[in-house]
Amino acid sequence: MILTNKTAIVSGASSGLGAAIAKALVQQGTKVYGIARNLKNLQQISDILGDQFIPVSLDISEVQAVTNWIDNTFSATNLPDILINNAGIGYFRKIDEMNYNEWTEMIQTNLNGTFLLTSQIVPWMKKHEGIKHIINIGSIMGTIAQPESSGYSTTKFGIQGFSEALFKELRYDKIKVTCVNPGSIETDFFKNSNITTHSNMLQADDIAASIIHILQTPDNVLIDSITIRPLIPQVK
Ligand SMILES: NC(=O)c1ccc[n+]([C@@H]2O[C@H](COP(=O)([O-])OP(=O)(O)OC[C@H]3O[C@@H](n4cnc5c(N)ncnc54)[C@H](OP(=O)(O)O)[C@@H]3O)[C@@H](O)[C@H]2O)c1
Secondary structure, X not given: OOOOOOEEEEEOOOXXXXXXXXHHHHHOOOEEEEEEOOHHXXXXXXXXXXXXXXXXXXXXXXXXXXXXXXXXXXXXXXOOOEEEEOOOOOOOOOOOOOOHHHHHHHHHHHHHHHHHHHHHHHHHHOOOOOOEEEEEEOOHHHOOOOOOOHHHHHHHHHXXXXXXXXXXXXXXXXXXXEXXXXXXXXXXXXXXXXXXXXXXXXXXXXXXXHHHHHHOOOOOOOOOEEEEOOOOOOOO
């Protein structure tokens, strides 16, 4: 896909990987609707990226809010080409220390929010003939689970299955679906967790560059799933 003059939606665009993807897309000439709950953070991104970045204050787990935003935004003259389902949260605890609110928040954001956006953006994508692309941000923890990651891994294994079913379902509508599974990225994601990070994590801009490459592949090329790791996770 040629990215100039395309329209993208990036969830979780106010920080970390989502902000890096939004920046990379704007640099390619794509109009980006950047979704997150915190409008102030989105406006700071908008100040840097300019008019091609449109801040959207939205909780993707709120059914009516997502529906209203999509209904009020897209039309026959404003059709989406790209959806990046990136918003996600993680709580990492032993199962007997995980509380129901944290479990539910992960399911609501990582799975239900992804469903709400995807199920309502796909009909608009189907309305035009060009190539479209949905990228779901999974995780290595959606392919190999670790102790104290049961809730998060449940959601990211779910994203893996969701993506595989969708790529098989939507390919005939010229909608590519890719699941991107990164290893640890240096963002605020682990800020409030008890996870010990390391000093050689992946950089959000590098993952964003890989995503641009995936989007730019020739029309008949579909990368259905990709794992991205730091070459040397622990510097000795
Ligand atoms: N960091 C890592 O090591 C790593 C590794 C593999 C995969 N991932 C995945 O990468 C994605 C991005 O994570 P990150 O590292 O960039 O984390 P981050 O810096 O914490 O960013 C998360 C983003 O999601 C938004 N968000 C959270 N809940 C939301 C909701 N209900 N509605 C709308 N937006 C919401 C946040 O903004 P607001 O709080 O303003 O809503 C923020 O913009 C996630 O799916 C994560 O699971 C991360």
